[in-house]
Amino acid sequence: MKLKSNVLNQAVKFALATTTAGLFISGSAIAADAQTTTKVNKNLEKIAVVGTRSAPRSIGDSPVPIDIIGGEELSKSGNTDMLELLKGAIPSLNVHSMPISDAASLVRPANLRGLPSDSTLILLNGKRRHRASVIAFLGGGINDGAQGADISVIPSIALKQVEVLRDGAAAQYGSDAIAGVINFVLKDASEGGSLEVRKGEYYEGDGDTTQVSGNIGLPFTDNGFANLSFQYKTADATSRSVQRFDAKALNDAGVPDIAPITQVWGAPEVNDDISIFGNVGLELTNNSEFYMFGNYSERDVRGGFYYRNPHTRPGAYSNDGGDTLLVGDLTGDMSGNCPTIAIDDNVLDNPDYINGVANNPDCFAFNEMLPGGFTPNFGGNITDASLTIGTKGQFTDGFLKDVYYDLSGTVGYNESRYFIYDTINASLGPESPRDFSPGKYEQLEKNFNFDLSKGFDFGLAYDVNIASGLEWHEETFTVISGDEASFIAGPLTDQGFGIGSNGFPGFKPSDAGEYSRRNYAAYVDIEAPFTEEFLMGLAVRFEDYDTFGTTTNYKLMAQYHLTEDLNIRGSISTGFRAPTVGQANVSNVQTNLSSGVLVDSALLPPTNPIAIQLGGQELEPEESQSYTFGAVYTLGDLFLTVDYYNIQVDERISQSDKIELSQADKDKLTASGIPNVQNLAQVSFFTNDFDTTTQGVDLVANYSTELLNGSSTFSLAYNWNETEVTRSTIITGPFKVSRLENDLPNHRATLSWAQQWESFSAFTRVNYFGEYQGVHVDYDETAKMADAAVTLDAEITYFLNESMSFSVGAQNLLDQEAEKLDFSGASEFIPNNNWGGQYYETSPFGINGGYYYVKATYTF
Numbered sequence: 001m002k003l004k005s006n007v008l009n010q011a012v013k014f015a016l017a018t019t020t021a022g023l024f025i026s027g028s029a030i031a032a033d034a035q036t037t038t039k040v041n042k043n044l045e046k047i048a049v050v051g052t053r054s055a056p057r058s059i060g061d062s063p064v065p066i067d068i069i070g071g072e073e074l075s076k077s078g079n080t081d082m083l084e085l086l087k088g089a090i091p092s093l094n095v096h097s098m099p100i101s102d103a104a105s106l107v108r109p110a111n112l113r114g115l116p117s118d119s120t121l122i123l124l125n126g127k128r129r130h131r132a133s134v135i136a137f138l139g140g141g142i143n144d145g146a147q148g149a150d151i152s153v154i155p156s157i158a159l160k161q162v163e164v165l166r167d168g169a170a171a172q173y174g175s176d177a178i179a180g181v182i183n184f185v186l187k188d189a190s191e192g193g194s195l196e197v198r199k200g201e202y203y204e205g206d207g208d209t210t211q212v213s214g215n216i217g218l219p220f221t222d223n224g225f226a227n228l229s230f231q232y233k234t235a236d237a238t239s240r241s242v243q244r245f246d247a248k249a250l251n252d253a254g255v256p257d258i259a260p261i262t263q264v265w266g267a268p269e270v271n272d273d274i275s276i277f278g279n280v281g282l283e284l285t286n287n288s289e290f291y292m293f294g295n296y297s298e299r300d301v302r303g304g305f306y307y308r309n310p311h312t313r314p315g316a317y318s319n320d321g322g323d324t325l326l327v328g329d330l331t332g333d334m335s336g337n338c339p340t341i342a343i344d345d346n347v348l349d350n351p352d353y354i355n356g357v358a359n360n361p362d363c364f365a366f367n368e369m370l371p372g373g374f375t376p377n378f379g380g381n382i383t384d385a386s387l388t389i390g391t392k393g394q395f396t397d398g399f400l401k402d403v404y405y406d407l408s409g410t411v412g413y414n415e416s417r418y419f420i421y422d423t424i425n426a427s428l429g430p431e432s433p434r435d436f437s438p439g440k441y442e443q444l445e446k447n448f449n450f451d452l453s454k455g456f457d458f459g460l461a462y463d464v465n466i467a468s469g470l471e472w473h474e475e476t477f478t479v480i481s482g483d484e485a486s487f488i489a490g491p492l493t494d495q496g497f498g499i500g501s502n503g504f505p506g507f508k509p510s511d512a513g514e515y516s517r518r519n520y521a522a523y524v525d526i527e528a529p530f531t532e533e534f535l536m537g538l539a540v541r542f543e544d545y546d547t548f549g550t551t552t553n554y555k556l557m558a559q560y561h562l563t564e565d566l567n568i569r570g571s572i573s574t575g576f577r578a579p580t581v582g583q584a585n586v587s588n589v590q591t592n593l594s595s596g597v598l599v600d601s602a603l604l605p606p607t608n609p610i611a612i613q614l615g616g617q618e619l620e621p622e623e624s625q626s627y628t629f630g631a632v633y634t635l636g637d638l639f640l641t642v643d644y645y646n647i648q649v650d651e652r653i654s655q656s657d658k659i660e661l662s663q664a665d666k667d668k669l670t671a672s673g674i675p676n677v678q679n680l681a682q683v684s685f686f687t688n689d690f691d692t693t694t695q696g697v698d699l700v701a702n703y704s705t706e707l708l709n710g711s712s713t714f715s716l717a718y719n720w721n722e723t724e725v726t727r728s729t730i731i732t733g734p735f736k737v738s739r740l741e742n743d744l745p746n747h748r749a750t751l752s753w754a755q756q757w758e759s760f761s762a763f764t765r766v767n768y769f770g771e772y773q774g775v776h777v778d779y780d781e782t783a784k785m786a787d788a789a790v791t792l793d794a795e796i797t798y799f800l801n802e803s804m805s806f807s808v809g810a811q812n813l814l815d816q817e818a819e820k821l822d823f824s825g826a827s828e829f830i831p832n833n834n835w836g837g838q839y840y841e842t843s844p845f846g847i848n849g850g851y852y853y854v855k856a857t858y859t860f
Helices: 005-019 034-048 071-075 082-089 245-252 351-358 426-431 581-585 609-613 663-671 734-742
Strands: 066-070 093-095 110-112 120-124 159-165 180-186 193-202 209-219 224-235 269-285 288-303 377-394 404-421 436-456 464-481 513-529 534-545 549-561 566-577 588-594 597-604 622-635 638-655 680-707 710-727 747-756 760-769 772-774 784-786 789-799 804-811 851-859
Touching: 066 071, 066 082, 071 082, 071 159, 082 093, 082 110, 269 377, 288 404, 464 581, 513 581, 609 663, 609 680, 680 734, 710 734, 734 772
Parallel strands: 120 180, 597 680
Antiparallel strands: 066 159, 093 110, 159 180, 193 209, 193 851, 209 224, 224 269, 269 288, 288 377, 377 404, 404 436, 436 464, 464 513, 513 534, 534 549, 549 566, 566 622, 588 597, 622 638, 638 680, 680 710, 710 747, 747 760, 760 789, 772 784, 789 804, 804 851
């Protein structure tokens, strides 16, 4: 018997609203009798309505694995960063702390299923979210060169739920959905709201964080809603550092102005972090509605950088490794007769320095301005904004009668304006300022979508749902030059002094430019319930890019109910990820460590002549093939899913290894306009240089029961993930291969217990992190397999009345320490710990230790 038309219409209407987000509703779940209809409605709630603690996190009637993290679960964490909130709820998601990582410290990348951040598509209310303008030049191996969306701007208080599609979905959404899809669903209530104040700090007494957030639902005429949210946050910096060996030696030798900690490893300082989100809906007629949502977010971030030793820093203090001092002749005609000065324990005590530099107005060394060296601070202002406007509904007459439609347009913008403080443009000598604005990157994206969906009677068990649509996308990446002092070649350039703001030289006017790409797509999705037990789905998508041409991808999925309580599911698909416009065109000069020594390296476009000479070529899309197979089992209040996945990615895009420059290379770079070439040690570029196979298992289990005179929900989530580099070249290098394969733990798990009483609630989560490769300062001799670890999170809430509640909690309650650096057996240079770190920066649970917080919430 066919499903009644009104029930089917509601199901199809919901399918249309979510197929643009790629969340399929199982047609096999639809049945004619009341019992099955109730089951459908229950499953729809698991997708469309905020999940309660007693509801499963995964959708049992979906042919592909989907996790649901409700807004309430997100709120039960001490962390205020959305990345950290998701990491605690999704074991296959990893996020590194990224200290001293250039722009990656400002917008941290996240890894789903061991793939880089730009291999996961981010959606907001089912619509494609724009990328950040930040490219992770120092991305910790896996994310080198990644350009993903900025998830951290999304406040948890604005969310109804987060939907995580753990399956390749490029055939449904296009580029970036190789690892999966994360869809952030905004609240849509037309009344009520909440106000929350949260305060916390780390056990070490730093990282003080204050957050105020609120949400309110308002009626928008009699037939609509306007749901508004805001979040304001400040966070102090943290430090998990010890004094550098070389700085201690300088201090012991009597060199002045040596800071107690010259190089800080820790979380950056965040100021005036504000996010405003709005979600508006209005019923226009009985068969159509209008919707609009968007955000404005802005924050200032400032963090540490590498210490510049006053005896050895190239381009500022010495160009021969600290044997002799770099001295500049200020006369303009080289008549100052500046001496060659040997460097000993304290060059300031050297009579040649005292007489020939300190007391000679014609000669200059930066030891006069900055005798103890200097440590730049790198930061930026990050601005993010988006707006989506659309209409959806059902055609009531004509050729398209009973067809559901969704027409929308989206614009997204992200700007990162960089600042570097307490540094120098050495080529300007004593006239150098100390603070610089090196320029900014902008990312602008526009999308237009038109989607259709209808159920058709082909004589199968139930109606076949067919959805199709068109999409147009434009992406623009813009480089804007910095202030003149940040890039200018000053009068001491020819004497070996470095050009530009030391650590992050400014973008020259010749670097500035606007780079755009357009593409359009057409897709078809079909779901066919052949029997009451067996469902199959097919998606095919065609995309045409104006840069590299066309690509066609497919996805085939199926689900079969073996029994009432057990069903199996699986999918096979192809996918792709287009190189970003930024990756194809950006150039940059970075300061990084090479074999433990601080050097400058240039990132060049892959089509630059030097890059081509070293193996670079125009970027091509990544291509993927993936398949999953799993099972869903329900027994009373126990819900269990197990899914195996295998993702093969060919021609992966990443930043090449840093390649040492010959003098001939430097001469060519000089001719092509690259500044400060003689002080450059290395170059790199983006390349399609390796293939990988990633496989793993996801297990999710939930159980609800009455316990301790209250209601209890237990949740277990486990992920095993393993990546193997199946093809690479010398451009990638063996250490990068090791980082791709070993930096993330192969095993991660969470076990949570949520307990509810009349006036109290409690939440406890145990987090397991398996062994991983500990790496510090991207140096192969620091690499070591680090031990597995367990952390504990807990929160207790007291409900004073229906409106007020007070919570106290802790993240990493037992203060589990990250793996300490162990350089035993490595080169003689390493045991001196010449970088000031205590812990491996690849620690999967961070390096800051335990964090406690209090929270007050007013609900109305």
